[in-house]
Amino acid sequence: MSEKKMTVAKAMVECLKAEGVKHVFGYPGAAICPFYDELISSDIEHILVRHEVNGGHAASGYARVTGKAGVCIATSGPGALNLITAIATAYMDSIPIVAITGQVNSDQIGRDVFQEADITGSAEPFVKHSYIVKDPASICDTIKKAFYIAETGRPGPVLIDVPMDVQLMETEFMYPDKVEIRSYKPTTEGNKLQIKRVADAIAKSSRPVICAGGGVFLSDAREELAALAHKCDIPVVNTMMGISNMDMTDRLYFGMIGMHGVKPANYAVSHCDLLILLGARMGDRAVVALRNLSGISVIHIDIDPAEIGKNVNVNTPVVGDIKKILVQLTETVPELKHTEWTDELDEVRSRKTAVPDAKPGTVCPKLFVQELNRQIPKDSIIVADVGQNQIWTANNICLTEGRFMTAGGMGTMGYSLPAAIGAKKALPERTVIAMCGDGSLQMQFMELATAVQHGINVKLIVFVNTTLGMVRELQDKLYEKREIAVDLTGSPAFDVIAEAYGIKAENVTDISQAEGAIKNMLSSEKPYLLQVFVDKEERTII
C-alpha cells in the first residue's frame, strides 16, 4: 500500500476501514472529537449508545456472533472509566473487542487536568493488552496489532488510548498487511503425541463425557465438536458459556453442568470415567459439579496453557486451537458405541419434575421459555442477562442452530440488551432476543433509545418479579430468609416505559397469553418488549 500523509485521527478511521470494520459503538466527548470529526466522512456506521458501558457490551455482542473484534469508543476520563466494566466482562469471557479512548493532551498527562484518567493503568487487570499512543508514526502499526492480539490465541479486549494532541498530528498512513510480535506467538497446533494420548484414552473409556465451553464458539468448532461426539458416541454437556455449541436436541446432548446446571449434565460428569474439557475454563460455578474426580481421567483441551490445571487437576493437557485439535482427533479415533452409558443418561434425563401451577397473575418461566422454543426461528440468538432469569433461560432454552450468549464469567447485570443490539447490528437477518430481570432492565433500559434511533430490531423479554430474585433466593437460603435490599418496589411499568420510547409492549400475566404475545413480538419488524410476570417465589435451584 502506498503512503499518504494525514492526521492520526484520519489514519485511525482509515485503519478501521482497512480492518473491515463496518460498525462502531460509542459515545463522544472533547478528547475524542478529532477522531469523530474524521468519522463523518467515512462509511463506518456509528451507533450512539446511551452509556459507554453499553458501547462495550454491544461491541462484545457483535464480536460473539461474528468472531471479529467489536469496536467501541469513548472519550477520556469518565467516558473511558465507564467502559471498564464492559472491558472486564469481555476479558472474563475471552471476547475480542478493540476499545478506543481519547486521552488528554500528551503534555498534560499526569497533572490531573480536566477529565484525565489513567485508563490504561486502571484497565490493566482486564485487558489482554493496551497501548497509549504517543508517537503519531506508530498509529497504524498499533491498530493492526490491537486487532491481531484481540482476535488471535485466546481472544480478549485490547485498549488503545490516544491523546487528543496526537490525534491532530500528521502521520503517514500505511496499514501493514502483517503483524510480527516476537513476544506473542500463540500455539495453535496441538501436540501430536498428546492428541494420540487423548485418542487412546477415548478408546479405552466406557463412560466418556465432553464438557464443552465457550472456547468452541471462539474457535468456530461447532461442527467439529458434533463430528467427534457422533463418531465416538460421547455425551456432551456444557458450561454456561458453552450453551448452544451443540444442537440441543441432539440425542447426545445433556445440558448445562454446575451449581445452576441440570441433573443429567451433573450426573454425567460425576459418573463418567473420562472427562474431556474442551475450551472450558472451569470457573468455580461449573467446578461445583466436579467435586469428586477420583478415578476419573481428565483431558483438558484449551488454547490458553494457563487455564490448564488452574481449577481442575488434569491428566492429559492439550494446548492449541480447538477446531484443529478436534479435526485431528476425529481422524485418529475409531468409531465407538457407548449404548449402556447413554441409556443410563437417557434414563436420568427422562425423569421429569412436575411443574407446579403458577399463582394467578403470574407465569411459570419454564413454560414460557418452552413456548418461546416452539416459535423462534431455528437460528435465533438469545442473550441472557444475569440472575434467576438467566438460569431459567439457560436451563430451558432449546436451540438447534441458534446461539445462546451471556456474560458468564463476570455476571454483569445489564449485559443483555446492549449485547443484543450489537449482535443484531452484525447479523440483521437473525432474530435476536434479550432476556432479563426487572432489576437488570433498570441498568440498561436507556439502550431502548439506541435501538429505536438506529432501527435495530431487537426483542426484549423481561421477567418481572419486583425483586432482585437471585440475591433474594440466596438470602432466603443462606441467611435464614433475612431479606434486605432486594425489594424493587417503585419500579416503573415497563410497558409504559417502552411505549414512551415508541416501542410496542405486551404483558403476559398468564401462560395462556404467551403464545399470542410471542407471535406478535416475533412478527413485528420493530423492537418489542414482553413483560412477563413471575412469582417472587420461583426458584432456580429446585
Place this chain on the structure above:
Amino acid sequence: MKHTISVLVENHAGVLARVAGLFARRAYNIDSLAVGVTADENVSRITIVADGDDYTLEQILKQLNKLIDVIKVRSFSESELLTRELVLIKVNCTPAQRAELISIAKITEAKISDISVNTITLELSDYSNKIKTFEELLRPYGIKEIVRTGTVAIQRGSASLTI
C-alpha cells in the same frame, strides 16, 4: 519455597507496572525484584524472587508468559544460578572504631565506599545469606541506614538466557 525467575521483556514504558501488577492481583508474593537492560538495549531483564508452592510457580510462569510484552520466562533451581545482591550499609564509627571496621571490611571483602567523622559506609556485593551475616557483624556498631538491591541472577557455566 523460594523461586528465582528471570523474565526477558520489551524495554518499553509500563512493562514493569504490568509485571508487578500481575503479581499483586493474583496474590503471588514477591521477595525481591530487580530490573535492568540487557546486552540488547530493546530488551530488559527482570529478576524476581518469589515465594510459593509448585502450583503457584507454574501459574506465575504461565501468567507472565501471557503478558504481550514478555518475551521469555524461566525459573531456575538454586544450584543452576549465581546470584548477587548489593548492599550499602552506613554504620556509626568513632575514630577509635575505624581500624576494627576496616578489618571487618577486609575479611568480608566489602568495600569502604564513604567515610565521615562518625560514620563509615560499607558496600558489599554477594549472595543473600552472606549479606545477612555481614549485616549481623555490623549491627553492634549501630546501623544508621541500609540500602539493598533485589537479587540478580545468571546461570552458572556456559548456558545463557537469550531471546
